[in-house]
Amino acid sequence: MIANILDGIIFGIQLGLWAAGLTLIYGLGGVLNLAHGQIAVISAMVLAFAMDAGLPALPASGLALLVGGLVGLFLDLTILRPVYRLQGEARVLLSLLLTLGFAFIVDGFLNWRYPGRALSLFIGGGAIDILGVPMRRGSLLASAITLVAFAALFSFFRFTTLGRAVRSVIEDEEGARLVGIDPARIMRLILVLSGVLAALVAVTRSMVVSVDVQAGFGITVLALIVTVVGGLGSVSGALLAGIILGIVNVIAADVIGTFMSLVVLLLAAAVTILIRPAGLLGVEE
Amino acid sequence: MSNRGRDTRTARSRWSLFGPIVAVGTALAVIPLWLDHSGVLMGVAVLGLAFACYAIGFNVIFGSTGQLFLCVGALAGIGGYGGAILADTVGLPVVVSILLATLVSCVTGGLLSLIAVYRSLGVIFTGIITLIFTLTFDALLLGLGSLTGGENGFLIKAGADTFLRKRIPPYYVMLALVVAFLLLHGLLRRSHVGWAWRALRDDELAAELAGIDVARYRVYGALVGAAMLGLAGATYAFTEGRVSPTTFGFAQVDVVVLVMLAFGGIGTLLGPVLGAATFTIVDEILIEFGQLRLVIYGALVLLLFLFLRRGVIPTARDFVAKRRLSQASAAPD
Numbered sequence: 001m002i003a004n005i006l007d008g009i010i011f012g013i014q015l016g017l018w019a020a021g022l023t024l025i026y027g028l029g030g031v032l033n034l035a036h037g038q039i040a041v042i043s044a045m046v047l048a049f050a051m052d053a054g055l056p057a058l059p060a061s062g063l064a065l066l067v068g069g070l071v072g073l074f075l076d077l078t079i080l081r082p083v084y085r086l087q088g089e090a091r092v093l094l095s096l097l098l099t100l101g102f103a104f105i106v107d108g109f110l111n112w113r114y115p116g117r118a119l120s121l122f123i124g125g126g127a128i129d130i131l132g133v134p135m136r137r138g139s140l141l142a143s144a145i146t147l148v149a150f151a152a153l154f155s156f157f158r159f160t161t162l163g164r165a166v167r168s169v170i171e172d173e174e175g176a177r178l179v180g181i182d183p184a185r186i187m188r189l190i191l192v193l194s195g196v197l198a199a200l201v202a203v204t205r206s207m208v209v210s211v212d213v214q215a216g217f218g219i220t221v222l223a224l225i226v227t228v229v230g231g232l233g234s235v236s237g238a239l240l241a242g243i244i245l246g247i248v249n250v251i252a253a254d255v256i257g258t259f260m261s262l263v264v265l266l267l268a269a270a271v272t273i274l275i276r277p278a279g280l281l282g283v284e285e
Numbered sequence: 286m287s288n289r290g291r292d293t294r295t296a297r298s299r300w301s302l303f304g305p306i307v308a309v310g311t312a313l314a315v316i317p318l319w320l321d322h323s324g325v326l327m328g329v330a331v332l333g334l335a336f337a338c339y340a341i342g343f344n345v346i347f348g349s350t351g352q353l354f355l356c357v358g359a360l361a362g363i364g365g366y367g368g369a370i371l372a373d374t375v376g377l378p379v380v381v382s383i384l385l386a387t388l389v390s391c392v393t394g395g396l397l398s399l400i401a402v403y404r405s406l407g408v409i410f411t412g413i414i415t416l417i418f419t420l421t422f423d424a425l426l427l428g429l430g431s432l433t434g435g436e437n438g439f440l441i442k443a444g445a446d447t448f449l450r451k452r453i454p455p456y457y458v459m460l461a462l463v464v465a466f467l468l469l470h471g472l473l474r475r476s477h478v479g480w481a482w483r484a485l486r487d488d489e490l491a492a493e494l495a496g497i498d499v500a501r502y503r504v505y506g507a508l509v510g511a512a513m514l515g516l517a518g519a520t521y522a523f524t525e526g527r528v529s530p531t532t533f534g535f536a537q538v539d540v541v542v543l544v545m546l547a548f549g550g551i552g553t554l555l556g557p558v559l560g561a562a563t564f565t566i567v568d569e570i571l572i573e574f575g576q577l578r579l580v581i582y583g584a585l586v587l588l589l590f591l592f593l594r595r596g597v598i599p600t601a602r603d604f605v606a607k608r609r610l611s612q613a614s615a616a617p618d
Contacts, residue, residue, distance in 0.1 A: 032409070082591060089408045093353075094590060097547070100540070101586030108579025115576070217536070221420065228413050259428030266421045270414060274404055 003133045004250050010135075010143050012246020014208070016239035017146045018201050018219055019226035020153065021194035027170045027233015029187045031083060031095040035075070035103040036198050037219030042106060043068040043199035044119040044211045057121060065199045072195025075102065076188045084184070103216060110213045119202065120210035142204035149200055153235055166190060170233050225269045231282020241280055245269065302471045309558055310464040317456055326569075327452050331524060333565030334459035338517030339538060340545045340557030341466040342510040348552035349474070349482045350506030352398060353412040355535070357542050359422035360511050361518030362533030363390040366426070366433060368519035369528055372443035374432070379444045379523060387515040394511020395504055402500040419535050426530045438529025445526060455524035462520060463558065466513050471554055478505060486552070544586055550596030559597060 018036075025031050043064040050060035079102060083095045110117075123141055127134035157163040168176040169186045176183060201219065205211050226245060230237030248268050252261035272280065313334070320326040339357050346354045354360070367386030371377045377385070397418060401411040426433045433439055448454040473479050481502040484492035493499050522528045531537050545564050549556030567585070571578040593600060 079587060079591070092409050094594070097543075097590045098587060101583045101590065104583025104586060105580050106583075108576055108581075108583060112576035112580065221416070224413065225417065228410075257428070259424050262424040263421050263428065266417050266424065270417045270421075273410065273414060273417075274400065277404060277406060277410055 002131055004254050005247055006130060006133055006135065008247030008250035009243055010139050010208075010246070011250060012243035013143050013146045013150075013239070014201075014205060014242070015222060015226045015246050016230075016242030017149065017197065017204065018223035019230060019238035019242060020150070020235050021197035021201075022220075022223045023227040023230060023233055023235060023238045024190050024197075025187075025194050026227065028166065028190050029084070029183075030088070030091050031080060031099075031187075032092050032224075033075070033099045033194070034096055034220055034224075035099040035106065035216075036194070036223055037216035037221075038103045038106040039068050039071045039195050039198035040202040040205075040219055041110060041211065041213060041216045042071055044202035044206060044215075045110060045114065045117065045213065047121075047203065047206070048117065048119040061203045064203060065196050068195040068197075068199025068202075069192040070195070072191040072193070072198075073188065075099070075195075076191040080191070084187070103220070107214070107216055114213055116213065118210040118212035119206045121203070121206045123207050136208075138207040142207040145200070145204050149197070150235070150239055157235070162189070225266070229269050229272045229279055231279025234279065234281040237279055237281030241272075244280075298475075302475065303468075305555055306464060306467045306471060309467070309555060310460065313460055313463070313558075313562075314457070317453055321453060324452055327456060329565065329569055331455050331459055331521070333561055334456065334463055335517055335521040336538075336542065336545060336565065337463045337558045337561035338459065338466055338521075339514060339542045340549070340561050341463070341470060342513035342517065343542050344510075344546055344552065344557045345470055345473075345513065346394070346398075346507050346510035348546065348556075349470075349479075349486070350503045351408065351486050352401060352503060352507060353408045354394070354397070354415045354507070354510070355412050355539055356397070356415040356419045356422070357514060358533040358535055358538030359419040360390045360394055360514040361521075361538065362422060362426070362528070363393055364515030364518030364520075365522035365528045365533060366439065367515075369439050369441045369443075369522055370432060372523075373439075373441055379447070379449075382443070383516065383519040383523065386519045387512055390515020390518070391508055391512035394514070395508040397511075398504045398507030402503050416535075419539065423530060423534070434529070436530060438527055438532070441523060441526050441528070444523045449523050450526055458520060458524065459517075462517055466517075467554065467558070469509070469513075473509065474554065478502060482506060544582075544589070546596075548589055548593075548596055550598035550600075553596065553598040556596055556598045 022033060022036050025033055046067045047060050047064040050063050051057060055063070079098045080095065083091055083098060086094055121138070123136075123138035127136055128140060129135075130140075155163075157167055165176070165181045166186055166189070168179070169181060169183050173183050176186075202211055205219075226238055226241045229245065230239070230241030245265055245268060249261050249265045252264035255261075256264070276282075316330060317327065320330055339361055342360075343354065343357050346352050364383075364386045367389050368379075368382045371382035371385055372379050375382075397415055400406075401414065404410075406414060427435055430436075444450065449458070474482070481492070481497045481499075484495065484497055485499045485502060489499055518533065522532070525532070541564065545560030546557055547560070548563060549558070549560030568578075571581055574581060
């Protein structure tokens with residue numbers, strides 16, 4: 001049981017990270033980025049090729065994060081331009097359709113050019129005992145990196161002026177504009193940040209299991225569900241929802257098998273959304 | 286207009302409804318004359334008609350009542366798998382199986398709509414709840430492998446020796462569904478239901494204030510659309526003789542149907558058929574590109590939503606109306 005819960009927490013922290021980038025841009029600009037998983041896959045491929053070319057893992061990972069951020073910037077500067085001109089549900093719908101088109105292009109190209117290509121970062125060394133449960137070093141390192149990333153995110157939003165500016169835009173775009181914050185620039189910044197987070201998903205995920213060229217949509221869909229359960233726009237909600245759903249998933253997998261565990265996870269998500277449409281830590285509108 | 290008799294006017298309006306549907310039906314009915322030599326191409330054409338049915342069903346739900354149901358494939362799959370299991374495993378006659386499966390699909394769609402309406406979920410949340418339903422359906426298909434055949438799919442033995450598995454008849458069966466669905470949707474749009482749908486699409490609050498039971502008319506839309514999806518899915522399954530998770534998969538059905546409908550024009554009567562026909566042909570042309578097909582598909586989606594956001598039919602209609610207007614102003618009388 002303890003082993004299950006620990007596994008669930010480790011998977012859940014990952015899920016939280018998957019959702020963090022998605023939830024930020026939705027909360028900030030009402031943009032649903034269905035190419036989130038594809039950004040992760042692009043970064044994974046960059047990392048794999050950089051390491052093939054002889055670059056050590058650390059600078060190669062840095063390069064992958066950079067590329068993730070650049071893809072975010074690219075989306076902001078190109079296909080999201082017309083999206084920003086719309087408001088409300090029309091904006092969400094158009095963003096969803098345009099990023100879906102972009103996701104197809106990325107998926108199709110990568111699967112055509114590099115079929116079956118996968119990234120896995122092997123972390124050597126034996127298992128480490130935690131509460132009497134042997135845990136793999138790769139999973140622990142991935143979780144540690146993810147938690148550090150979350151800590152950095154939280155302190156960014158709490159302690160820096162820029163982070164506070166982002167929060168003010170999420171809360172009240174008009175008010176933020178009145179005190180001299182440019183929502184368009186904040187949005188660009190957050191798309192870059194969300195791209196970096198997607199790349200970090202690729203790096204940490206590949207320490208646990210291999211991330212292959214087809215992983216994109218799977219990542220996006222789970223990230224979307226965690227985002228909604230956690231509350232749109234809430235990073236702490238994403239982490240909380242990720243951990244809860246991670247534990248539910250691992251325990252259900254142990255009790256009734258893998259396929260049905262997904263059903264349990266989905267039902268848990270559906271029930272949460274129906275009871276609390278704003279999500280666990282979201283604000284009721 | 287005022288000097289024309291009432292009879293001519295109803296005749297005209299009846300013609301304006303039936304005319305285009307008859308024209309589309311006739312145009313599609315002659316297609317087998319060119320394709321009947323090839324079983325493969327006939328299969329493609331039948332699938333194209335199935336997609337036209339799915340797009341019409343989705344159009345009733347999303348286009349007419351504004352509910353983003355991202356479970357088109359799953360509702361059609363309830364029809365397909367339900368029909369297959371009822372006919373083969375339970376042993377019911379094919380027609381009874383199809384009708385029962387359609388009923389299950391219809392009720393499921395109605396329930397999803399009830400949930401969305403009573404929790405007052407917006408477009409996006411309805412989309413996410415129904416997306417979760419799709420994922421659950423997919424997981425159940427794989428998880429209940431002993432019933433559904435899991436990843437390999439389900440070979441349907443019932444109906445194997447009937448006309449449903451011949452080369453040409455399935456085409457006309459599916460075409461009959463397309464025409465029937467178009468007629469039903471067209472007639473509904475002209476009834477009080479259609480008026481209510483238009484009102485709640487334009488302004489939900491205003492419709493509610495005008496005394497329209499918005500919740501009820503939304504659920505009507507979902508019931509009708511889901512029944513169409515279930516019936517089309519079940520019928521297609523029996524003509525194909527096999528169902529598998531990809532037959533009704535999210536990427537294979539929902540995404541494609543959304544693109545088809547957006548291309549033809551969301552909420553228009555014939556948009557779904559135009560979209561289905563166009564993308565069936567595009568898909569067939571692109572087939573030699575293999576994986577690159579997805580790239581081209583993605584690029585088309587981008588171009589479509591960047592430059593032709595409202596779809597072909599509304600854009601063309603605007604164009605014609607504008608030309609008429611400019612001609613009228615250039616030469617009065």
